Amino acid sequence: xxxxxxxxxxxxxxxxxxxxxAFEELLAHLKTLDRTGLEFVARPTVSYSVxxxxxxxxKRQLFAMVDVIDDDPDNRWLSVCFYGEMITxxxxxxxxxxxxxxxxxxxxxxxxxxxxxxxxxxxxxLTEAHANAPE
Numbered sequence: 516x517x518x519x520x521x522x523x524x525x526x527x528x529x530x531x532x533x534x535x536x537a538f539e540e541l542l543a544h545l546k547t548l549d550r551t552g553l554e555f556v557a558r559p560t561v562s563y564s565v566x567x568x569x570x571x572x573x574k575r576q577l578f579a580m581v582d583v584i585d586d587d588p589d590n591r592w593l594s595v596c597f598y599g600e601m602i603t604x605x606x607x608x609x610x611x612x613x614x615x616x617x618x619x620x621x622x623x624x625x626x627x628x629x630x631x632x633x634x635x636x637x638x639x640x641l642t643e644a645h646a647n648a649p650e
Contacts, residue, residue: 519557520555520565523563530590532590532592532628532629533629534583534591534592534627534629535591536629537593537629538581538583540634541581541634541638541641542565542581544641544642545565545567545579545581545641548569548641550570551569551645552567552568553567553568554567554577558585561584561585562582562584562585562594563583563585564580564581565580565581565582566579566580566581567579567581567641567645568648569645569648571648571649572648575598575617575619576617577617578598578644578648579597579640579641579644580596580597580616582595592625592626592627594623594624594625594626595623595625595637595640595641596612596615596616596622596623596624597609597616597621597622597623597644598616598619598620599611599619599622601643601648602622602640602643602644602647603643604640606636608624608633609622609623609640610622610624610625624636624637624640
């Protein structure tokens, strides 16, 4: 994965929204989660996606999707999505997307600028989804 991901990150010219920083922090957080593999899917002008999967996960091919939305490469934003039953959303920050995550209901959290509170919330959701992935 890093052979494809590193050139993408290196070439990314971040603007004042600090979305690149947010993406790198979420990626670093995912790398701290035990028994987690990461897949990188590049679809230029659409999205660049990191898809984590727990080694013990059998029901699905991922437990989250961290997408860099690339419809405007000069103004990228993040969409972090989860299967509906794998997370809670106590602050109701996510948007329910019926059949929006590989054909299943999911919650997506959009980030168009760096916010420390939103980052902490997303990291909590990633950890929660990771814990529920083997079920």
